[in-house]
Amino acid sequence: xxxxxxxxxxxxxxxxxxxxxxxxxxxxxxxxxxxxxxxxxxxxxxxxxxxxxxxxxxxxxxxxxxxxxxxxxxxxxxxxxxxxxxxxxxxxxxxxxxxxxxxxxxxxxxxxxxxxxxxxxxxxxxxxxxxxxxxxxxxxxxxxxxxxxxxxxxxxxxxxxxxxxxxxxxxxxxxxxxxxxxxxxxxxxxxxxxxxxxxxxxxxxxxxxxxxxxxxxxxxxxxxxxxxxxxxxxxxxxxxxxxxxxxxxxxxxxxxxxxxxxxxxxxxxxxxxxxxxxxxxxxxxxxxxxxxxxxxxxxxxxxxxxxxxxxxxxxxxxxxxxxxxxxxxxxxxxxxxxxxxxxxxxxxx
Amino acid sequence: xxxxxxxxxxxxxxxxxxxxxxxxxxxxxxxxxxxxxxxxxxxxxxxxxxxxxxxxxxxxxxxxxxxxxxxxxxxxxxxxxxxxxxxxxxxxxxxxxxxxxxxxxxxxxxxxxxxxxxxxxxxxxxxxxxxxxxxxxxxxxxxx
Numbered sequence: 001x002x003x004x005x006x007x008x009x010x011x012x013x014x015x016x017x018x019x020x021x022x023x024x025x026x027x028x029x030x031x032x033x034x035x036x037x038x039x040x041x042x043x044x045x046x047x048x049x050x051x052x053x054x055x056x057x058x059x060x061x062x063x064x065x066x067x068x069x070x071x072x073x074x075x076x077x078x079x080x081x082x083x084x085x086x087x088x089x090x091x092x093x094x095x096x097x098x099x100x101x102x103x104x105x106x107x108x109x110x111x112x113x114x115x116x117x118x119x120x121x122x123x124x125x126x127x128x129x130x131x132x133x134x135x136x137x138x139x140x141x142x143x144x145x146x147x148x149x150x151x152x153x154x155x156x157x158x159x160x161x162x163x164x165x166x167x168x169x170x171x172x173x174x175x176x177x178x179x180x181x182x183x184x185x186x187x188x189x190x191x192x193x194x195x196x197x198x199x200x201x202x203x204x205x206x207x208x209x210x211x212x213x214x215x216x217x218x219x220x221x222x223x224x225x226x227x228x229x230x231x232x233x234x235x236x237x238x239x240x241x242x243x244x245x246x247x248x249x250x251x252x253x254x255x256x257x258x259x260x261x262x263x264x265x266x267x268x269x270x271x272x273x274x275x276x277x278x279x280x281x282x283x284x285x286x287x288x289x290x291x292x293x294x295x296x297x298x299x300x301x302x303x304x305x306x307x308x309x310x311x312x313x314x315x316x317x318x319x320x321x322x323x324x325x326x327x328x329x330x331x332x333x334x335x336x337x338x339x340x341x342x343x344x345x346x347x348x349x
Numbered sequence: 350x351x352x353x354x355x356x357x358x359x360x361x362x363x364x365x366x367x368x369x370x371x372x373x374x375x376x377x378x379x380x381x382x383x384x385x386x387x388x389x390x391x392x393x394x395x396x397x398x399x400x401x402x403x404x405x406x407x408x409x410x411x412x413x414x415x416x417x418x419x420x421x422x423x424x425x426x427x428x429x430x431x432x433x434x435x436x437x438x439x440x441x442x443x444x445x446x447x448x449x450x451x452x453x454x455x456x457x458x459x460x461x462x463x464x465x466x467x468x469x470x471x472x473x474x475x476x477x478x479x480x481x482x483x484x485x486x487x488x489x490x491x492x493x
Contacts, residue, residue, distance in 0.1 A: 094402055094405075094406065097399075097402065098399060098402055098403070101395045101396075101398060101399040101402075102399050102442075105395070106445070106449055172409060172412045172413065175406075175409050175410065176409075176410055179406065179410050
């Protein structure tokens with residue numbers, strides 16, 4: 001644990017020193033994962049399904065605000081839909097505009113959740129989005145996360161039914177097909193329900209003044225996700241792989257605990273309950289200290305000696321050697337007359 | 350000569366302007382009623398556009414039925430339903446917008462208070478320096 005805390009401290013220090021470079025790099029990586037994910041999922045427009053295009057877009061996103069990544073991602077989706085058919089692109093644009101007008105304008109700060117949701121679905125850990133939103137943001141982030149779910153299922157629909165949508169069917173029929181595929185997709189509604197429930201519950205539990213509230217919130221969030229998805233599978237016309245749902249929830253739980261360690265990191269064993277009062281109130285305060293470790297600083301001292309000094313030192317160091325070379329007379333202390341010797345020495349004086 | 354206290358104050362203000370202030374400073378220029386009124390007007394247009402889109406999608410979805418049964422449709426009932434839907438949606442979104450903008454405005458006001466206190470401190474520092482300079486100049490003139 002101490003090693004982990006030291007690592008956290010080191011990472012914090014490193015980020016503090018180099019945040020000017022780290023933030024754009026992280027944004028670049030997120031953008032590249034997102035755009036690659038969109039291309040891998042749809043990829044109908046071959047000109048855009050190109051690593052250079054993705055790199056250019058990611059570089060742009062690394063220096064510009066996060067909301068631009070969302071806009072570029074949505075534009076990429078519309079462009080791929082255009083390769084399937086004009087009506088599909090029109091529907092995608094209409095859907096995105098509706099989401100923006102009706103929902104996303106109230107949660108502009110949480111729009112990252114919308115782009116992270118399809119990414120999390122791609123990585124097979126969708127539950128991390130509602131858990132993360134509940135831990136780091138508020139219930140309003142459910143709007144963005146749910147919009148992300150809609151976008152993900154729309155992309156899935158276009159990917160699965162591309163051959164039908166490319167066929168020479170009536171525009172109205174295509175529109176009907178798309179709308180049916182989205183509105184009558186019970187799996188999507190179930191996921192939206194699970195996401196909303198998890199975000200609200202995680203947020204409420206996280207805010208409670210109990211020990212280990214974050215950990216309880218993460219575990220409860222994962223359990224609620226599993227229960228909702230499994231119950232939905234039983235009562236609705238939804239085919240959910242139970243093992244996949246459980247693995248996803250467990251994976252999200254681990255990621256959530258990792259998030260808790262890096263974001264919160266408190267030591268409940270050293271918490272203190274304080275009580276004091278002023279003229280108007282009596283205060284019951286619980287103070288929980290943060291887990292911190294003092295980093296051991298290793299200082300390396302280099303002692304360099306000037307060349308002349310070194311030779312001098314060598315000479316000095318040799319002297320005792322020379323002295324050692326002189327054979328010493330062995331004195332027999334029993335026959336040695338100290339008084340006589342002392343008198344002799346006094347005579348010289 | 351560099352005034353360290355003033356530099357500290359300016360850094361504090363600049364860091365606020367670059368961070369939280371980016372969102373809250375433009376809001377502080379409005380009166381509460383103006384800010385909420387403007388948001389409601391914007392909301393009206395956005396809801397109108399959104400509702401038209403929803404109507405277009407519903408009409409497109411039911412195009413076949415509408416074409417086949419156009420003569421059987423009760424126009425008055427349909428129009429009333431459409432208008433009622435629009436009014437309900439507009440009222441609902443207006444309430445949400447009102448609450449959202451009110452909260453946003455009060456947050457901005459609270460956040461900006463410390464900024465103005467710091468700004469006043471900086472102004473006083475400048476005033477003090479100006480007075481000092483005026484005094485110095487008058488003394489020099491007298492000597493001259």
